[in-house]
Amino acid sequence: MDDNLFFAILTIVAGLIVAGIARIIVRWLEKYAETTETKWDDIIVAAIGTPVQVGIVAISVYIALKSFDIVPAQYAWLLSGKVLNSIYILIATWIASSLLHDIVRIYGHALAEKTQGDTDDRIVDLLELAVRYVVWFAGIMLIFVNLEINITPFLAGAGIAGLAFALAAQDLISNFFGGAIITVDKTFKVGDRIEVDSYYGDVTVIGTRSTRIRTIDGKIVTIPNNKITSGSVVNYSEPDPKIRYTLPITVAYGSDVVRVKKVIFDVVHDAIQNTDYFASDPAPTVFFREFGDSSLKFVIYVWAKAYNIPDEVKDAINVRIASRFAAEGIEIPFPQLEVRMKK
Numbered sequence: 001m002d003d004n005l006f007f008a009i010l011t012i013v014a015g016l017i018v019a020g021i022a023r024i025i026v027r028w029l030e031k032y033a034e035t036t037e038t039k040w041d042d043i044i045v046a047a048i049g050t051p052v053q054v055g056i057v058a059i060s061v062y063i064a065l066k067s068f069d070i071v072p073a074q075y076a077w078l079l080s081g082k083v084l085n086s087i088y089i090l091i092a093t094w095i096a097s098s099l100l101h102d103i104v105r106i107y108g109h110a111l112a113e114k115t116q117g118d119t120d121d122r123i124v125d126l127l128e129l130a131v132r133y134v135v136w137f138a139g140i141m142l143i144f145v146n147l148e149i150n151i152t153p154f155l156a157g158a159g160i161a162g163l164a165f166a167l168a169a170q171d172l173i174s175n176f177f178g179g180a181i182i183t184v185d186k187t188f189k190v191g192d193r194i195e196v197d198s199y200y201g202d203v204t205v206i207g208t209r210s211t212r213i214r215t216i217d218g219k220i221v222t223i224p225n226n227k228i229t230s231g232s233v234v235n236y237s238e239p240d241p242k243i244r245y246t247l248p249i250t251v252a253y254g255s256d257v258v259r260v261k262k263v264i265f266d267v268v269h270d271a272i273q274n275t276d277y278f279a280s281d282p283a284p285t286v287f288f289r290e291f292g293d294s295s296l297k298f299v300i301y302v303w304a305k306a307y308n309i310p311d312e313v314k315d316a317i318n319v320r321i322a323s324r325f326a327a328e329g330i331e332i333p334f335p336q337l338e339v340r341m342k343k
Contacts, residue, residue, distance in 0.1 A: 008064035015060020019053045026053070039106050047099035055091040062087065086143045093139025100131045187228070192237035193307055196223055236307035242279055243307040247317055250295040252331035257296065261286050263328055267320040268302055275316050279303040295333040 026049035033041040062084055064070075104127050144151045188194050192203050194213065201215035210222045236243060251260050264286045272278040284302040291297075304313045325332055 004068040004070050008068040008070050011064035011067070012057075012060050015057050015063075018060070019056040022053050022056060023049075026050075043099060043102040043106065046102060047095050051091050051094040051098070054094075055087065058087050058091075059084075082147055085146050089139060089142050089146060093136060093142075096139075097132050097135040100135060101128055104128050104131055187233055188235045188238070192235055194236065195234040196228055197231065199223065241306045241308075242303055244282075244301055244303050245310065245313050247300040247302065247314060248289075249298040249300060249321060250292065250333055251298070251325075252295060252333045255296060255330055257288055259328075260296070260298065260330060261288065263324055263330065264298060264300060264321070267324050268300060268317065271316045271320055272302075275312075277304055277309050277312050277316055279305050 026045060029045045030042075030049070033045050108127060141151050188203055188206075190203050190206060193201065194203060196213070199213060199215060199221045201213040201219075201221065203211060204214050204220070205212040207225075210224050211228055212220055212222050214220055249264060265284075268284045268286070272280055272284070278284075282303050284300065287299050287301075289297045289299045300317065302313070302317070304310075322332075324330075
């Protein structure tokens with residue numbers, strides 16, 4: 001065997017041995033890092049461990065090829081300093097990508113867990129992916145510059161691709177930031193009862209693209225986040241689940257208005273005291289609103305303890321109104337049509 005080839009192989013084997021020793025040291029450092037409270041040592045060891053081992057082997061191969069003259073003349077460019085610098089850039093890019101990815105993954109999710117909803121977690125997932133692509137793209141561009149390859153076409157292509165992606169995904173991006181705005185602005189949260197456009201129900205999911213609400217009749221409605229942030233939202237759960245209900249009451253002409261108001265007040269106070277639906281503060285109010293076409297019109301304003309019991313509130317009042325009006329002889333009018341015929 002040629003002496004140069006023998007020493008080249010010996011150099012590569014030595015590199016493999018050093019890489020193996022480095023692997024043993026890295027494993028020891030990983031176990032030691034697990035015993036410490038901080039996560040920084042875990043992140044650093046994980047980032048440099050494998051790239052350093054691969055770098056040791058790559059550099060030993062480069063040294064073997066360059067020092068012992070075993071490379072054919074047509075491949076002599078492989079031994080230039082630019083190739084060695086490219087190896088350094090590649091290893092550094094690998095380490096930076098792993099380091100930044102783990103920082104975002106560990107500390108980003110730790111912060112996201114302190115907030116409600118899953119929007120923050122989705123943002124962190126997106127950042128994890130973006131960090132890897134951005135760092136590797138920058139590293140590859142540096143390698144091209146080192147090798148004196150014109151990167152203008154690559155940058156122009158990346159710009160065009162980015163523009164095309166932005167145009168194609170503008171709704172997705174708009175909805176994504178809409179979800180972030182909902183989370184940051186705290187417009188509503190999961191479990192709140194809201195009204196958006198003509199939809200009324202409870203929020204079940206706040207996603208990166210859309211928000212889902214369960215309507216009163218059990219249907220799931222998916223609404224794009226950008227529609228929510230660009231429109232009006234009524235939140236019945238904030239700042240207080242208490243809500244005021246308006247109940248119209250009509251009685252026949254000829255009824256004693258003062259007496260009717262007293263009876264209605266008695267009915268409302270009875271409902272407040274003997275059911276669990278009503279709040280006593282603010283106090284209920286009753287108004288004689290107007291003279292209608294065929295009836296005297298009153299209105300009751302009463303506060304319920306929660307926004308999700310409208311039928312219970314109306315039933316508690318209306319049942320008592322019907323019973324008390326019948327006992328007091330107060331007539332509740334109904335539509336009538338009088339027909340007169342001429343002879």
